[in-house]
Amino acid sequence: QVQLVESGGGLVQPGGSLRLSCAASGIRISINDMAWYRQAPGKQRELVASITTTSITMYVDSVKGRFTISRDNAKNTVYLQMNDLKPDDTAVYYCNARYGQYSWGQGTQVTVSS
Numbered sequence: 001q002v003q004l005v006e007s008g009g010g011l012v013q014p015g016g017s018l019r020l021s022c023a024a025s026g027i028r029i030s031i032n033d034m035a036w037y038r039q040a041p042g043k044q045r046e047l048v049a050s051i052t053t054t055s056i057t058m059y060v061d062s063v064k065g066r067f068t069i070s071r072d073n074a075k076n077t078v079y080l081q082m083n084d085l086k087p088d089d090t091a092v093y094y095c096n097a098r099y100g101q102y103s104w105g106q107g108t109q110v111t112v113s114s
Helices: none
Strands: 003-007 010-012 018-025 034-039 046-051 057-059 067-072 077-082 091-097 108-112
Touching (some): 003 091, 018 091, 018 108, 034 067, 034 077, 046 067, 057 067, 077 091
Parallel strands (some): 010 108
Antiparallel strands (some): 003 018, 018 077, 034 046, 034 091, 046 057, 091 108
């Protein structure tokens, strides 16, 4: 049974930082391209960043230079370091394999507000 558990969200002021974690069980992230997604209120879920099994990364234009995706295969965990956060980054953040092929977790809420 696959479980993806996201954590690390919270309320932060504009310009602040957060580090999200995604602990996976039931799958080996070392053999999966992984990704972070987000869903803002009233909007569709969107891909934010992805990382291949060889650690090649990709980012949506709106987060380039501010977010960094990484992976720790030994801990079976994927991370998203988010810096210089903006109100438009407010959303529930989820991790999954690159094409969302596993069951979605509960996500972690990120709220950027002064």
